[in-house]
Amino acid sequence: MFEFLKKRRHEAIRALPFPDELRPWVERAVHLYPRLSAEDRRELEQDIQVFLHEKTFEGAGGLVIDDEIRTTIAAQACLLLLHRDTEVYPDLETIVVYPHTYVVDAVHRDGAVVIEGPEARLGESWQRGLVILVWDEVERDVRSHQTGRNVVLHEFAHQLDAEDGNVDGAPSLGSRKSYRAWAQVFSEEYQALGEQLQRGLASDIDAYAATNPAEFFAVVTEAFFERPSVLRARHPALYQELASFYRLDPAEL
Template sequence: MLKRWRHWREDRQLARIVLSQDQWHEAIAVYPRADRLPPELMARWQDLALRFLLRKQFHSGSGFVITDQVRLRIAALATLPVLGLGLDWYNGWYSVVVYETAFLSPFEEHDENGLVSHEREARSGEAWLRGPVILSWEDISDLDDPDSNVVIHEFAHKLDMRNGDADGYPPLHRDMSPARWQQVMQAAWQASQKAADHNEPTLIDPYALEGAGEFFSVLSEQFFMRPEILRKHWPEVYEQLALFYRYEPISQLLYPW
């Protein structure tokens, strides 16, 4: 009953939002495949992005002025990973914090003697378990690197965290095999590790090798931003990600549940 009421209220709020197609196209300009989306998928994406704006609160980091343009671009990129999954996959947390540039994040470092030092490191994005997503606007608006996308990266962590820590093992669907997922991801990890060890170019950003959670998020960036490259080199990874995201970005097909 509560859920129905919430949807009714959201539909009414949605009907009151005035959004020009120019605003929308400006928001999605950072997504290189936007022009190829069929109209029904584009409409679905826009609907998800606007509902995202209604459900999440935006907060400024260090006084950054958050305009409608900032909000809409982040909402658009954040909802790309849930085109097939649906927005409820982002339930359970409420805030997006936006800084103008990379922000300093405190982190703990443990040395071999067990000593803990507290450092501050510049970050372009962070996703907290059951907490906010934190982003740097400068890194979101950077169009120079077509492979990477910090918003997709952080929101992939959020999906991964639906069953606990960001460990590269998000909740899989009934038509997926956990053993197959693990086998495919491990093989890709080992191939990346081998290339990195030999100073050879890696298919994805070597940052992915920081841990299994990072590996999943970096693969997700590649899956949405440059799916042809991923499918060409690692078709099995592409297939597993399509099954998870319930969406196939090359054929632009949504998978049934």
């Protein structure tokens, strides 16, 4: 579609009032929601509306997609976009949702997919327009956000990472100066985590982050939104890089 038509359609969608019946799902899904300003809530809801209009949800393994599933996933995904004046996941077309953790044949793979774990998958983020999620994992994260885990934030962080063409742990940052600062902080933290785990020490960043730089970015994104005070206290430089990328300071909300 022509870019200007798409923009005009998005403006029309953003101007619509947010459906009241969906708001309880947004409040439940986004733990920061009650602490957001009225203006931020409106921006989040506008992004959610564009997301719900544009993206296709497909239930797999017998799962029937309903408003709760759609709104929960859209709300968490759009939290990553707040303040960032960006399109709503322009490359993403479809979200496939399974009811439970599923097992797939690992043979049918190509280079464009981020795979979480060898067989039993919690979720996947594909470069070519597809995210796969497991509803019972999403639900678990909604119920207990103290864990610092959130599979939706994780998969959509991969989507942001992929927007520049490479899933390499660095999303589009704009200036070369920003890339340099990001690369320095992220590589130091990534290396420190690897060494800590190698010495058999416990780490406050989930060990899965040590898999590769892309997983590191996705896992620390979860921590940034779900346990911001802890991340800021223990990894202030990392927290600052994420705060300037996400244009949000969740520890201060």
